[in-house]
Amino acid sequence: MTHEAHHVAxxxxxxxxVHPVTIxxxxxxxxxxxxxxxxxxxxxxxxxxxxxxxxxxxVFGLGEAAISISSDAAEPEALAHTIHRVGxxxxxxxHLKRGDMIGLRxxxxxxxxxxxxxxxxxxxxxxGIGLAPLRPVMYALFRERKAFERIILLYGARSPLxxxxxxxxxxxxxxxxxEVLVTVDRGDSSWKGHIGVVTNLFTYLKIDARATVAYVCxxxxxxxxxxxxxxxxxxxxxQIFLSMERNMKCAVGFCGHCQYGPEFICKDGPVFELxxxxxxxxxxxx
Amino acid sequence: MHILDSSDLHVLFxxxxxxxxxxxxxxxxxxxxxxxxxxxVEDLPRGFRDEQSPAHYALKRDxxxxxxxxxxxxxSWKKYLxxxxxxxxxxxxxxxxxxxxxxxxxxxxxxxxFFGVRPCELAAIxxxxxxxxxxxYVDPTYKMMRENVFIVAVNCTVTGAxxxxxxxxxxxxxxxxxxxxxxxxKQAGRHYFTVAxxxxxxxxxxxxxxxxxxxxxxxxxxxxxxxxxxxxxLKHMASDLAPQLLxxxxxxxxxxxxxxxxxxxxxxxxxxxxxxxxxVEDSTDLSGARAERTRRWDSCxxxxxxxxxxxxxxxxxxxxxxxxxxxxxxNWVDQFGTSGCxxxxxxxxxxxxxxxxxxxxxxxxxxxxxxxxxAHAS
Amino acid sequence: xxxxxxxxxxxxxxFLAGLSPAHMEVLVGCASNVxxxxxxxxxxxxxxxxxxxxxxxxxxxxxxxxxxRGRIRIQTVGPGEVLGWSWLVRPYRWHFNGLAVADxxxxxxxxxxxxxxxxxxxxxxYEMLSRLSLVMERRLEATRMQLLxxxxxxxxxxx
Numbered sequence: 001m002t003h004e005a006h007h008v009a010x011x012x013x014x015x016x017x018v019h020p021v022t023i024x025x026x027x028x029x030x031x032x033x034x035x036x037x038x039x040x041x042x043x044x045x046x047x048x049x050x051x052x053x054x055x056x057x058x059v060f061g062l063g064e065a066a067i068s069i070s071s072d073a074a075e076p077e078a079l080a081h082t083i084h085r086v087g088x089x090x091x092x093x094x095h096l097k098r099g100d101m102i103g104l105r106x107x108x109x110x111x112x113x114x115x116x117x118x119x120x121x122x123x124x125x126x127x128g129i130g131l132a133p134l135r136p137v138m139y140a141l142f143r144e145r146k147a148f149e150r151i152i153l154l155y156g157a158r159s160p161l162x163x164x165x166x167x168x169x170x171x172x173x174x175x176x177x178x179e180v181l182v183t184v185d186r187g188d189s190s191w192k193g194h195i196g197v198v199t200n201l202f203t204y205l206k207i208d209a210r211a212t213v214a215y216v217c218x219x220x221x222x223x224x225x226x227x228x229x230x231x232x233x234x235x236x237x238x239q240i241f242l243s244m245e246r247n248m249k250c251a252v253g254f255c256g257h258c259q260y261g262p263e264f265i266c267k268d269g270p271v272f273e274l275x276x277x278x279x280x281x282x283x284x285x286x
Numbered sequence: 287m288h289i290l291d292s293s294d295l296h297v298l299f300x301x302x303x304x305x306x307x308x309x310x311x312x313x314x315x316x317x318x319x320x321x322x323x324x325x326x327v328e329d330l331p332r333g334f335r336d337e338q339s340p341a342h343y344a345l346k347r348d349x350x351x352x353x354x355x356x357x358x359x360x361x362s363w364k365k366y367l368x369x370x371x372x373x374x375x376x377x378x379x380x381x382x383x384x385x386x387x388x389x390x391x392x393x394x395x396x397x398x399x400f401f402g403v404r405p406c407e408l409a410a411i412x413x414x415x416x417x418x419x420x421x422x423y424v425d426p427t428y429k430m431m432r433e434n435v436f437i438v439a440v441n442c443t444v445t446g447a448x449x450x451x452x453x454x455x456x457x458x459x460x461x462x463x464x465x466x467x468x469x470x471x472k473q474a475g476r477h478y479f480t481v482a483x484x485x486x487x488x489x490x491x492x493x494x495x496x497x498x499x500x501x502x503x504x505x506x507x508x509x510x511x512x513x514x515x516x517x518x519x520l521k522h523m524a525s526d527l528a529p530q531l532l533x534x535x536x537x538x539x540x541x542x543x544x545x546x547x548x549x550x551x552x553x554x555x556x557x558x559x560x561x562x563x564x565x566v567e568d569s570t571d572l573s574g575a576r577a578e579r580t581r582r583w584d585s586c587x588x589x590x591x592x593x594x595x596x597x598x599x600x601x602x603x604x605x606x607x608x609x610x611x612x613x614x615x616x617n618w619v620d621q622f623g624t625s626g627c628x629x630x631x632x633x634x635x636x637x638x639x640x641x642x643x644x645x646x647x648x649x650x651x652x653x654x655x656x657x658x659x660x661a662h663a664s
Numbered sequence: 665x666x667x668x669x670x671x672x673x674x675x676x677x678x679f680l681a682g683l684s685p686a687h688m689e690v691l692v693g694c695a696s697n698v699x700x701x702x703x704x705x706x707x708x709x710x711x712x713x714x715x716x717x718x719x720x721x722x723x724x725x726x727x728x729x730x731x732x733r734g735r736i737r738i739q740t741v742g743p744g745e746v747l748g749w750s751w752l753v754r755p756y757r758w759h760f761n762g763l764a765v766a767d768x769x770x771x772x773x774x775x776x777x778x779x780x781x782x783x784x785x786x787x788x789x790y791e792m793l794s795r796l797s798l799v800m801e802r803r804l805e806a807t808r809m810q811l812l813x814x815x816x817x818x819x820x821x822x823x
Contacts, residue, residue, distance in 0.1 A: 101383030128815035256563030
């Protein structure tokens with residue numbers, strides 16, 4: 001085996017090797033959240049993902065961050081990540097410009113089970129940056145709009161300035177028959193929408209508990225309150241799915257950091273059906 | 287079964303060397319027996335035994351003059367298969383971007399012969415095999431190292447005071463996972479090894495050794511010695527009960543108790559032959575033109591282990607100790623189908639506070655010594 | 665507005681679910697149908713709080729002015745929800761403005777009327793209080809959630 005061929009074989013086999021890709025476009029969504037459109041280049045061939053999965057993004061010399069994919073799974077070459085700037089690596093990503101190079105590996109993790117919602121109502125509850133990993137679900141539902149009944153989006157953010165995808169939310173409502181309810185924790189005199197916790201938006205809805213599937217993503221506390229609210233309205237555990245988060249280093253179940261009870265969030269999750277992790281949610285400092 | 291005279295042990299050694307193996311095994315370094323490259327059988331800790339108890343390890347000279355009169359030291363074979371530091375890749379700036387290269391493509395790995403692997407360690411290697419090669423993702427370095435290792439196992443004819451392999455079924459006799467297995471015997475003035483092969487290449491090496499086939503008496507004697515060693519173990523782990531017990535006792539007061547003693551020093555995870563947590567470090571050279579990503583051993587006891595943006599999931603020592611023990615004895619079963627513990631006792635020896643995991647499990651069961659103010663498990 | 669129509673409207677309000685017809689009759693005596701155009705205030709900060717509103721349509725924003733920060737809105741109340749309980753506790757003053765951010769139709773219940781009827785009929789009073797306790801409990805829980813500022817990843821709380 002030639003040296004080159006050996007190198008290629010290792011690349012395919014080594015799950016920790018990063019692939020150089022470039023930035024196609026940078027869009028600032030809010031003052032601390034931005035979307036990177038990625039040009040996969042050579043890595044595009046054979047690359048595909050499912051809604052809910054994530055990639056590890058590498059900034060030269062700084063490190064990696066696990067970022068959910070927030071673009072359409074039917075168009076993998078239009079890969080995009082919406083990123084919240086909170087630490088060293090995400091700040092490094094925030095300084096990038098069009099044409100800059102980063103490392104990428106993935107996709108990893110479990111995905112939102114969309115098939116179970118066929119013929120049913122879909123209730124998506126998103127808190128803060130939690131809307132980003134749920135956006136691919138929305139796109140998947142739109143591709144087969146008639147296969148699903150009502151699509152409801154309940155979305156909460158800190159303030160009007162922190163809302164993501166505002167223009168798209170309007171489109172979803174107008175063109176794809178999505179019932180979009182948006183709320184913020186506090187507003188000012190220019191905000192005429194709802195103000196309050198995202199779970200309160202259920203007050204303005206009548207849902208058919210037996211025929212609804214819920215996908216929930218946001219801060220853990222918010223997800224717990226949402227689960228309570230969904231169950232109060234009659235949903236069974238098996239109808240509820242959530243996306244969990246933990247510190248990740250390797251994304252392939254080797255480094256041990258993302259363990260949540262016996263679950264490796266990187267490969268058993270991040271998307272879980274509620275019954276599987278119910279006993280874990282109640283434990284403190286797990 | 288074959289008999290090899292103790293004076294012929296060097297032949298096994300030389301056969302392995304001549305077949306291209308670098309022999310690594312136990313040797314005395316300072317005040318402990320560690321694993322390192324062995325040049326000859328003289329490098330083995332002949333005549334040494336190790337005195338171990340909670341938070342105590344001492345090497346003593348022994349009249350028996352056995353080659354393997356000790357059990358296990360602070361190191362395990364994971365230092366070879368799963369090195370403490372490993373460069374995963376390096377990257378170099380190139381024009382507007384950078385290129386990435388991996389060192390895996392460079393030189394092929396060394397062929398190692400592990401000389402003196404204890405049965406508990408065989409179990410530990412099998413456990414790490416499952417972690418790194420039997421799942422959805424395979425660690426290519428581990429796989430490559432592992433395929434190039436020849437294992438000479440040694441059954442334990444002596445047992446350590448902290449050993450509890452018998453209660454876990456991982457020793458003191460090796461059942462599988464070795465190329466060759468030795469049992470050191472001193473009978474009627476004769477010092478010899480019983481030798482058996484466990485694989486084709488083991489059989490091939492066996493064929494190059496002097497000595498004769500073992501007689502029924504010798505086989506029986508070896509078996510009895512091992513049974514005696516098993517029966518003389520002082521510690522026991524209720525390994526069948528542990529998984530559910532720990533799931534059911536997340537808020538047991540014993541965790542508060544152990545948290546008072548545990549220093550979160552990470553010794554236990556470093557010496558444990560199955561612990562596999564790691565972290566990655568990214569660094570650049572001074573010019574910023576070259577970057578490297580290194581994997582190194584990590585421990586769930588560190589403050590940073592569960593750091594997330596905005597805080598820490600397990601800030602207390604209590605939570606971290608509970609995580610380690612629950613992972614080792616309970617979650618591991620869900621993840622990999624077996625317990626993560628092999629009963630080697632290292633964590634008990636090398637814990638500066640002398641915490642004994644068998645006693646902790648017993649205390650949660652309510653069968654251990656109760657301390658004042660500690661409630662029984664209901 | 666006829667009393668029976670008002671009764672029908674009240675019966676549909678989730679707040680009054682399960683109220684006995686007898687108690688409903690007591691309540692109706694304190695009720696009136698109201699309408700506020702977008703931009704009008706239902707309640708004024710600092711003013712005497714003598715009404716409580718069951719919102720039918722539209723949305724009311726609770727707001728206050730903070731020095732230098734300007735006008736901040738901390739909650740909205742929508743269809744099927746309740747606005748105001750300051751009529752229940754002395755000194756009966758509103759703590760926020762309640763601005764109609766969309767056209768609002770509501771049933772206004774007179775505070776003094778309700779207080780008197782509750783004094784005379786403790787069973788009725790208990791019905792009102794137990795329902796209000798539930799509203800307050802949910803509102804407090806929600807407010808606490810808002811206070812936790814969950815969407816902020818690393819709020820500075822202490823050193």
